[in-house]
Amino acid sequence: MPALSLPGLVEDTLREFFATRAELVDSVGGGYREAVATLQSFVLRGGKRVRPSFAWTGWLGAGGDPAGPDSQAVLRACSALELVQAGALVHDDIIDASTTRRGFPTVHVEFAARHRGAGWHGAPEQFGEAAAILLGDLALVWADDMVRESGLSAEQLARVTPVWSAMRTEVLGGQYLDIVGEVASDETVEAATRVNRYKTAAYTIERPLHIGAAIAGADDELIAAYRRFGTDIGLAFQLRDDLLGVFGDPAVTGKPSGDDLRAGKRTVLLALALESADATDPAAGRALRDAIGADLTEDEVERIRGLLVDLGAVDLVEQRITALTDSAFEALDSSAATDEGKERLRASAYAATRRTA
Amino acid sequence: MPALSLPGLVEDTLREFFATRAELVDSVGGGYREAVATLQSFVLRGGKRVRPSFAWTGWLGAGGDPAGPDSQAVLRACSALELVQAGALVHDDIIDASTTRRGFPTVHVEFAARHRGAGWHGAPEQFGEAAAILLGDLALVWADDMVRESGLSAEQLARVTPVWSAMRTEVLGGQYLDIVGEVASDETVEAATRVNRYKTAAYTIERPLHIGAAIAGADDELIAAYRRFGTDIGLAFQLRDDLLGVFGDPAVTGKPSGDDLRAGKRTVLLALALESADATDPAAGRALRDAIGADLTEDEVERIRGLLVDLGAVDLVEQRITALTDSAFEALDSSAATDEGKERLRASAYAATRRTA
Structure with a gap:
């Protein structure tokens, strides 16, 4: 597991985690799958993976062996930090009323636009915030799931x-x-x-x-x-x-x-x-x-x-x-x-x- | 552990859980302790404890023994459902713009009032929502902690x-x-x-x-x-x-x-x-x-x-x-x-x- 590509490995791991949720999300039905897809895009285009990198390096520096049998589990647990971060950012962007993040509309702005585009009732901004609150919550609770299911x-x-x-x-x-x-x-x-x-x-x-x-x-x-x-x-x-x-x-x-x-x-x-x-x-x-x-x-x-x-x-x-x-x-x-x-x-x-x- | 007083036992268990967080919350300092106290009041005055009751009854009905050695741990795990519910309600009240819940101001309204009372800068409503988003998040992540630390x-x-x-x-x-x-x-x-x-x-x-x-x-x-x-x-x-x-x-x-x-x-x-x-x-x-x-x-x-x-x-x-x-x-x-x-x-x-x- 070469360290140079850690952000890429984290991304793969996150993608795999989202795949494990697909069946349950689909069983709920309605537009849940599309909403979760928006969260997934947000998580997957995310930055430098600073927190997983520090966690991984902390493990390495304490004698963790990247060639050892538990390295995949460790990678998963470290990657879960990105889901905490996604939840924090989605909620922070509501709190700060930020409109863009990493060159894309923030999640609440994205859902407000979707509301507007569909010609739905009520205030688009209010819908956008509501959806972003729920998706931020989802990222937070999935972060826990990801650690628990990491294989540690x-x-x-x-x-x-x-x-x-x-x-x-x-x-x-x-x-x-x-x-x-x-x-x-x-x-x-x-x-x-x-x-x-x-x-x-x-x-x-x-x-x-x-x-x-x-x-x-x-x-x-x-x-x-x-x-x-x-x-x-x-x-x-x-x-x-x-x-x-x-x-x-x-x-x-x-x-x-x-x-x-x-x-x-x-x-x-x-x-x-x-x-x-x-x-x-x-x-x-x-x-x-x-x-x-x-x-x-x-x-x-x-x-x-x-x-x-x-x-x-x-x-x-x-x-x-x-x-x-x-x-x-x-x-x-x-x-x-x-x-x-x-x-x-x-x-x-x-x-x-x-x-x- | 008499079943009739289950809501009371759930409340005691939740109070004990909050006590386990006090040291960490105090170490963060600032006004965090007071904010957490508001969340605690919200959780402790909460309703009929329907979800813990069903979980407890599900356990009993499957042969769980209330006089057995693990009954305290089971009670704690069941009670954690109330923290999920607290997080859901605090966020739901923002989403629905509700002003009261169980005869009290909702959490976001309570924090807006605190902002107003203190004569702080900016819009009280925006502060109230921000605080309530964060406290709802805290309830959700503590729900996980409570299950994990239940003793199961x-x-x-x-x-x-x-x-x-x-x-x-x-x-x-x-x-x-x-x-x-x-x-x-x-x-x-x-x-x-x-x-x-x-x-x-x-x-x-x-x-x-x-x-x-x-x-x-x-x-x-x-x-x-x-x-x-x-x-x-x-x-x-x-x-x-x-x-x-x-x-x-x-x-x-x-x-x-x-x-x-x-x-x-x-x-x-x-x-x-x-x-x-x-x-x-x-x-x-x-x-x-x-x-x-x-x-x-x-x-x-x-x-x-x-x-x-x-x-x-x-x-x-x-x-x-x-x-x-x-x-x-x-x-x-x-x-x-x-x-x-x-x-x-x-x-x-x-x-x-x-x-x-």
Whole structure:
């Protein structure tokens, strides 16, 4: 099972899982099959398979053998993370009222269009949301089915499920804190970090690695090292993302420049800038607060960029990224992970924290 | 474990489960604990515990011993059905834009009020929906955790989980077909029956009984009898509900008279009436179609009641209820269920199909 094509293998595995549901879905009848097909398309065109990759690498690094008899089962369990992610994204897109995702209409927009096209009664948007709520639910419950039916042994499942369970409770908590932070205009570094910790770091890196380690039966020490590595790199990844959300090149990131500012996103970058402004430059603080969530012109975005630099917030974020990355590598280097595991995790960490898109 | 207090035992079990999540929820911090407390209140004040009762009775009737060593584990697995139901209701209330449930504000309305009370930014309704989507998700994923952590043996879990999995896929399908049927104005008896089958019968009676039987290790014959009984009684239950939705006494049902008509609900009752009207009385058909989903006065509701009777639809529905109940009892009587199980299921069936509220 060559590691280079892991995203492809994950996709095949997900396709196989959907095939196992076809009979039951068809037995329900009506338009259920078509609705599920929309969910399947959404899942199959999905991105970089970051979470399955970390889980798989966590397993490898804990001594998992890709040529061993259980590698297919492990791959299935790792791939199930993409169904959790699909459910989270479908629901998140409703919450954020997003209209596109990966260049396609979001699921609720797609079903609203279907309603419109069919000339059905009622508000197309309301139907779209309703359908997307149900399909997001389906992805979440199928994620569980996929782990349970992965073929992992009872011992492996017993080790994995507490982690699986914690991950889902944490990410839903992180999402909830995120929406509260936004409406409550929470300006603290602490609140933004807490969202980063649970919505991103734990969910994207720490817990997937932990899941891989748990499948492999890793000892407490390696698990602790993975978790520190995952939390630190996850936080650093989000800080890099925050910088790119304001300073990134739209041609590279694919998102309009300054989009995070217009969306009113409560980032650590912004929290640090506000802290500094309140201590040294109240006028800059007012300018920043006025800009958050406003419909900024490109010139205004450029002005905010200048403020973020001048207030030292960009430097502080870069320093945090460096410190977190150092801490992560220290944990990794001194761990008992295999050389191959270390090498891959190091490469992933560089990719996550030094990227430009 | 006395059967009379089963709802109370289910509630205790659910309370204990929430307690097991407290540490993790607190570790996420922020306002997550308060949000989860709202979900807990919602779950704990919930109704008649119909699904756990059927699952428990299914287990008893298949020889499960309430004085045996695994009865606590069985109770926990049965109680988990209430968390699926909580997730389904929280999301359903968003989908239907319902404002109250069991005399309390629905979860999305409750969170909108919290937003308003705190003077937060943005639209309170949007925040309320977002919070309710996330808490419904949490209930769904915790339902899985609760089954997995119930203490059932690996053999019991292996028998239960395919049924658990089918049930959730079916109910989400039934809900999807329901919203499509409504916007597409599907007038067929077949479409209404399919929704009843998967949204109500399978989810409320058939699969809970099946889950109980699977835990007990029942043979295929008893499972088949349970499933026929559950499907038939579930369909009959829904037909009774449809009649009550139009003819029920508001003082008894607690719902305004004719509410189902105003809500535009696509019932078998209505489908049968339209079939009959199209064959014999086109004017009555037009009057019915105009009334569906309209803001009817009490006099208009009374007129529709008259039409439903005159067109023979009420008689047809009563005949169906009788036929389904007969079929269900035949399956039950000729099954190998214990005498106590049979007696209880018969009592439940009477309660479900001959009720006035």
